[in-house]
Amino acid sequence: MNWSWRTWLVLVLLVAVVSAALYFPALRRQVDKAKDLTEKTAEQARRELLPPAPVNSGEPKVQAKMYWGSKSEAGQVVPIVVELPLSNDPVLRAKQILNTLLAGPVDPEARTLPADAALLAFYLLPDGTAVGDFSEAIATSIPSGIESEQLAVDSITRTLAANVPQVQRLKILIHGQEVDTLAGHLDLTQPFQVSMNGVAEPRSGVSVITAPIGKAIEKVRDATKR
Amino acid sequence: MGLNIVVLDPSHGGVDLGARGTEGIHESEVVLQFSDQLKRALEGQGFQVITTREGNDNPSFDDRSARANAQRGAVFVTLHIGSTGLPGTVRTYVMPDFPPSDDVSGLIPWDRAQAPFTELSRKLGGLVQAELSKRFKGSPPSAQTAPVRQLRTTAAPAIAVEVASVSVENRAELDRMIPGVAEAIARGVAAFRPSYILPAMPGTTSGPGGPP
Numbered sequence: 348m349n350w351s352w353r354t355w356l357v358l359v360l361l362v363a364v365v366s367a368a369l370y371f372p373a374l375r376r377q378v379d380k381a382k383d384l385t386e387k388t389a390e391q392a393r394r395e396l397l398p399p400a401p402v403n404s405g406e407p408k409v410q411a412k413m414y415w416g417s418k419s420e421a422g423q424v425v426p427i428v429v430e431l432p433l434s435n436d437p438v439l440r441a442k443q444i445l446n447t448l449l450a451g452p453v454d455p456e457a458r459t460l461p462a463d464a465a466l467l468a469f470y471l472l473p474d475g476t477a478v479g480d481f482s483e484a485i486a487t488s489i490p491s492g493i494e495s496e497q498l499a500v501d502s503i504t505r506t507l508a509a510n511v512p513q514v515q516r517l518k519i520l521i522h523g524q525e526v527d528t529l530a531g532h533l534d535l536t537q538p539f540q541v542s543m544n545g546v547a548e549p550r551s552g553v554s555v556i557t558a559p560i561g562k563a564i565e566k567v568r569d570a571t572k573r
Numbered sequence: 574m575g576l577n578i579v580v581l582d583p584s585h586g587g588v589d590l591g592a593r594g595t596e597g598i599h600e601s602e603v604v605l606q607f608s609d610q611l612k613r614a615l616e617g618q619g620f621q622v623i624t625t626r627e628g629n630d631n632p633s634f635d636d637r638s639a640r641a642n643a644q645r646g647a648v649f650v651t652l653h654i655g656s657t658g659l660p661g662t663v664r665t666y667v668m669p670d671f672p673p674s675d676d677v678s679g680l681i682p683w684d685r686a687q688a689p690f691t692e693l694s695r696k697l698g699g700l701v702q703a704e705l706s707k708r709f710k711g712s713p714p715s716a717q718t719a720p721v722r723q724l725r726t727t728a729a730p731a732i733a734v735e736v737a738s739v740s741v742e743n744r745a746e747l748d749r750m751i752p753g754v755a756e757a758i759a760r761g762v763a764a765f766r767p768s769y770i771l772p773a774m775p776g777t778t779s780g781p782g783g784p785p
Contacts, residue, residue: 421657421658421659421662421737422657422658422664422717490592490655490656490657491591491592491593491600491655491656492592492653492654492655492656492657492658492735492738493653493655493664493666493719493721493733493735494655494657494658494664494735494737495655495656495657497717497719498657527634527722528722531584531585531589531591531592532653532721532722532723532733533719533720533721533722534720534721534722534725535722536684536722536725537684537720537725539720540672
């Protein structure tokens with residue numbers, strides 16, 4: 348009887364050891380996976396959670412006016428007309444427009460915002476004040492300076508003014524936080540006026556993109572997939 | 574009281590290097606040299622000069638503004654070297670007009686300290702930029718408006734001057750510009766002296782710089 352009890356104990360211990368040996372690699376894989384997840388920045392996780400602003404090709408195409416950098420006049424933005432399928436909902440439309448702006452122009456030299464920056468959220472209050480929450484890259488990847496920071500904000504506010512008339516003012520947040528400046532110079536503590544008043548069109552007039560429309564839409568799609 | 578003090582603000586400093594060029598040029602370092610040259614040029618025009626920093630430290634925006642706000646009869650000039658722009662050009666910036674305030678307390682909030690001075694700042698900026706554009710071809714003929722954080726909290730005629738740029742291939746290009754930029758700013762500030770009539774402030778009849 349005594350011998351039998353010992354045998355059972357040894358058998359149970361043997362089964363436990365074999366089970367642990369089999370389970371250990373799976374457990375290790377799970378721990379590694381969990382580690383990878385925690386190493387993702389909070390921003391990446393947030394971006395994954397946020398639904399992108401879809402560009403629905405079923406929406407009617409409209410001529411959207413995008414303000415990108417001028418190649419002939421340093422520090423100035425110029426309007427480029429791009430045909431895009433845009434929503435009539437002002438928040439969705441603003442997201443689509445800003446994602447297009449972030450995706451950048453066909454000519455990369457006319458870019459006004461960092462290529463790795465993303466729009467995390469966009470809200471519109473009943474009084475016309477909008478809140479645009481951008482990823483940290485908009486501050487860390489932009490060339491520091493009054494001219495370059497002003498160019499970035501000009502391109503955002505003028506593009507919103509031209510395409511989303513419901514937006515009267517824009518408050519810019521970086522990764523959900525209110526910050527003093529964009530990259531050391533331009534004041535982000537106050538909202539920017541979004542208005543077409545006083546916006547002078549360039550001497551050469553408005554450029555209209557016709558041929559690369561498909562490419563532009565593709566860029567919007569890519570941007571909204573982030 | 575007339576204009577007799579210029580508060581110079583070499584931007585950034587300490588761990589904040591400001592704009593950084595590919596050739597290792599740091600804005601925070603170049604503006605210190607720029608400030609020294611400008612101090613001498615302004616003293617040559619008979620001004621007393623106060624600087625917000627002289628070494629590699631980084632006072633806060635508010636501390637820098639406070640240096641100017643504590644003076645009577647002063648203007649404020651913040652100095653920058655940009656990352657972009659046509660190399661060899663210089664731009665002067667002033668704050669845009671502030672939206673109307675519904676504050677009825679009669680006090681000026683700290684974050685609107687520049688509001689009563691925007692017209693004077695535009696005048697100062699215009700005179701300085703006119704001098705700069707004469708010397709540095711390709712620079713705009715007039716001052717630009719931009720909501721520069723440092724200017725917002727400054728209760729004095731205030732301008733930001735940005736030289737292009739840290740992206741020059743050789744630091745010597747910037748070094749050669751600095752004496753001319755300093756001289757042009759000093760001339761512009763001197764030309765502004767007769768215009769220095771401070772606006773009436775809440776609770777006073779003649780403004781902070783006027784007779785009691």
